[in-house]
Amino acid sequence: MNRWKIIEEKIFIALSAIATYSLIAVLGLIIVIVFVKGFNALSLDMVIKTPKGGYYYGGEGGVLNAIVGSIYIAFGATLIAIVLGMPAALFLNVHLVRHKKTQETIRYLLDVLWGIPSIVYGAFGFTLMLFFGLNASLLAGIITVALLVTPIMVRTFDEVLSTIPRGLHEASLALGSTKAETSYKVMLKQGFSGFITAALLAFGRGIGDAASVLFTAGYTDLIPVNLDEPAATLPLAIFFQLGSPIPEVRERAYAASTILTIIILIISLSARFLSNRYSKTNIK
Amino acid sequence: MTNNPTDTQVIQDCTILSIRNLNVHAGNHHILKDINLEIPKNRITVLLGPSGCGKTTLLKCMNKLTDLYRELKVTGNIFIEDDDILNTSKNIPSIRQKMGLLSQRPYPLPVSIYKNVAYGIKLKGIRDRKLIDYNVEKHLKEVGLWNEVKDRLHSPATSLSIGQQQRLCLARGLAVKPRIILADEPTSALDPISSKIIENLFRNLKENYTIILVTHVLRQAIRLADHVIFMYNGEIIEQGTPDELFNNPKSEKLKEYMVEGN
Amino acid sequence: MFRRIFFDRTTKTWMITTMVIILLMPVIIGVGLYLKSLPLLEHQSLRTLLFTSDWQPSQGKFGFWPFVAGSIYVTLIAFVLSAPVCLLAGIYLTQFASSRLVKVMYPVIDILAGLPSVIYGVWGILVVVPFISKFLAPIFGTTSSGYTIMAGGIVLAVMCVPYMLNMITEVFKTVPMGLREASLSLGATFWESVKHVVIRKSYPGIISAFGLGIAKAFGETMAVMMVVGNRVQVHFNPFEAGYPLPALIANNYGEMLSIPLYDSALMFAALLLLVIILLINLIFRYFIFKTRER
Incomplete structure (x- = not known):
């Protein structure tokens, strides 16, 4: 009896260790393989040039149009998400702090919202676009991605705000501050690390998402200068080039995925770094 | 004080658990410093001391629950009926069954x-x-x-x-x-009436069990203890019967604690 | 003083407005997509739409079954592959692993959860597709291009792992230490404690994590679309191509305005996705919501 117990324990510990290490291997391989494949085709041209004539037949050029397009869209979307999301998160944690039930229900609904897939946002953005008579453009892309990243923004920021001790903002109210002043001067300052993390996370999601901009942002070889012009995005650049029958073009898709991965890594690492740094100056 | 003289006479003094050179480190932190201890059988032994002095850690060493806390490094010997629980090749779970645990919260x-x-x-x-x-x-x-x-x-x-x-x-x-009941401030989360019930249970249980009780409440120690061990900052400062210890504390630390801890 | 109160009022109004806008979003999306798919719903009954497999948009025939079945199939494969691994890895990371491994793993999981799905798709094309055509299919005695339901399932499984593992470790971490101590002190081995106490205590959380993983897999678009083959057919052979719902929407937006009712059909597909995923999310998040309340 006792012997069997020990054997059972050993087997399961071994199994779970195998599961964990093979996960590490598989997940590590993803980044390694994308990098190894990508670095072969990666050149300075990829990053500083837009596609020239014949690019899609293996000619000269790069994906600067897509890099810039992605950054524009993600930046615009994050801006909208901040305007919409920051007040909402502050409201949740300052005005609703006494209504635990409402607070939790709103968090629940926000989490549900977070779960809606980006293709649905994309399809909705498209209907919205038709409704307002817009063309596939930078603006339509920004709005659609903004819808996608706002719940992320709110919930991430809220997660940090909710850890701020309640005494702190009660103290602020007791000193005669209005709730708005408490929100923006005390809570925002205390939760600034969370705010940065939330904004970066939203930005990262915005850069990496393809399904939502597929219908709405269009695609172009030029760098957009106006909101009503179409814009290329990096994920779509990867997707379209992978579909090409010409090997050189596919190679470039791998290079573009390396660029995208590096951008995402930079964003998530700096989010980590910044949130660690800012949280050191905070009252715990 | 509370010691019932008949008990002391009837039950022979013998040791059920003994600890030799026990040291516990957590990183650079020396939590328990060279503990040597004998726990008498069928008595209530009270580990007394301010919070953070290592009482709970000592208790958890006794049935090797320290395994759960990876950051702890435990060295030394703890003998329970001839088994050294820290260094035995025998099956730990069955040795643990010689001890029952009652924690701070149920x-x-x-x-x-x-x-x-x-x-x-x-x-x-x-x-x-x-x-x-x-x-x-x-x-x-x-x-x-x-x-x-x-x-x-x-x-x-x-x-x-x-x-x-x-x-x-x-x-x-x-x-x-079990032979031993390890109780880690078992009444700290309870209301006075429930605490009283638990304390009374302990008095009855000591006929058949050895009880090791961790507490920082001086009164509880006085009410229940047959043997008191006073700990401070990871060390055993004094030990003895409640009479000896509380009527005639030798160390400054215990004197201080008796004034402030009440 | 007046200015401060004015500021307070206006910010409060704006805060409430944003909150209402955000919370109404799923409703607005739902209504928008519903209005768009109305023409199709008037054209055919919901039953024929969902459960017939005749898909010929140019002739006005819209049977969604191949896509629904495709979605269910890839999701199922992804779930079967990823759930046990996640559970075991979650147990290992929270109960047995050295603290150094844990310290490395959490950020790694986080970063992987943030990788764009296109990257997973690229990986799928580079690794999974050849793996299936050269290795897995021959083992099962068939030939395959590699762009198959199986490939979609595997890529999805890998994508879901960081997402589910994150939730599962969170759940396991909430099991109080005292409970594990209690179980060990009663003579359980580490594994018995995990089996009888930790898993049992985390049951609602584990189920929720699995449910939300399924929802994520169901709605995932790009990565699946890149490896799944995209052919309209109903097949039980996982080494055949499939065509999940999200891929249908993403692949055909270009021509949807040129064929009557086609745009309506694609919006209906999006509505279908929204409703299914919203439902799964509502149910499983409610579990979490309930446990958090306590």
Whole structure:
């Protein structure tokens, strides 16, 4: 009896260790393989040039149009998400702090919202676009991605705000501050690390998402200068080039995925770094 | 003081658990410093001291629960009936069954009242339904819970009050037939009445069990202890019978504690 | 003073407005997509739409079954592959692993959860597709291009792992230490404690994590679309191509305005996705919501 117990324990510990290490291997391989494949085709041209004539037949050029397009869209979307999301998160944690039930229900609904897939946002953005008579453009892309990243923004920021001790903002109210002043001067300052993390996370999601901009942002070889012009995005650049029958073009898709991965890594690492740094100056 | 003279005469003094050169480190932090200790059989031994002095860690060393905390490094020997639990090749779970644990807060397992008590019995490999039933009833009676729960044995253990839960945890510990009961401030989360019930149970239980009780409440130590060990900052400062210790404290630390700790 | 109160009022109004806008979003999206798919719903009954497999948009025939079945199939494969691994890895990371491994793993999981799905798709094309055509299919005695339901399932499984593992470790971490101590002190081995106490205590959380993993897999678009083959057919052979719902929407937006009712059909597909995923999310998040409340 006792012997069997020990054997059972050993087997399961071994199994779970195998599961964990093979996960590490598989997940590590993803980044390694994308990098190894990508670095072969990666050149300075990829990053500083837009596609020239014949690019899609293996000619000269790069994906600067897509890099810039992605950054524009993600930046615009994050801006909208901040305007919409920051007040909402502050409201949740300052005005609703006494209504635990409402607070939790709103968090629940926000989490549900977070779960809606980006293709649905994309399809909705498209209907919205038709409704307002817009063309596939930078603006339509920004709005659609903004819808996608706002719940992320709110919930991430809220997660940090909710850890701020309640005494702190009660103290602020007791000193005669209005709730708005408490929100923006005390809570925002205390939760600034969370705010940065939330904004970066939203930005990262915005850069990496393809399904939502597929219908709405269009695609172009030029760098957009106006909101009503179409814009290329990096994920779509990867997707379209992978579909090409010409090997050189596919190679470039791998290079573009390396660029995208590096951008995402930079964003998530700096989010980590910044949130660690800012949280050191905070009252715990 | 509280010591019942007949008890002391009837029960022979002998050691059930002894600790040799026990050291515990957590990183650079030296939590327990060279502990040497004998725990007398069928007595209530109280580990007394301010919070953070290492009492709880010492208690957890005794049944090697320190395994759960990876950052702890434990060296030394703890002998329980000839087994050195820290260095034995024998099966740790079965040695742990020689000790029942009662923690600061009741932690009922996420199952029914009945299954809570049956858990340890089943772990011993006992499958006989009648035997399990018998033991569950016996130990629930032993802690005075049977009449309160006999009609709802299969409702979740969390439906009980905190005081009842703590008694259930005691019954659950007794069901594995331990020699020693390790109690880590078992009344700190309870109301005065439930605390009193637990204390009375301890007085009765010491006929059959050895009880090691961790507390920072001086009064509780005075009420219950046969043997007191005063700890401070990871070291044993003084030990002896409550009479010796409390009427005539030798160290400054204990004097201080007796003034402030009350 | 007046200015401060004015500021307070206006910010409060704006805060409430944003909150209402955000919370109404799923409703607005739902209504928008519903209005768009109305023409199709008037054209055919919901039953024929969902459960017939005749898909010929140019002839006005819209049977969604191949896509629904495709979605269910890839999701199922992804779930079967990823759930046990996640559970075991979650147990290992929270119960047995050295603290150094844990310290490395959490950020790694986080970063992987943030990788764009296109990257997973690229990986799928580079690794999974050849793996299936050269290795897995021959083992099962068939030939395959590699762009198959199986490939979609595997890529999805890998994508879901960081997402589910994150939730599962969170759940396991909430099991109080005292409970594990209690179980060990009663004579359980580490594994018995995990089996009888930790898993049992985390049951609702584990189920929720699995449910939300399924929802994520169901709605995932790009990565699946890149490897799944995209052919309209109903097949039980996982080494055949499939065509999940999200891929249908993403692949055909270009021509949807040129064929009557086609745009309506694609919006209906999006509505279908929204409703299914919203439902799964509502149910499983409610579990979590309930446990958090306690």
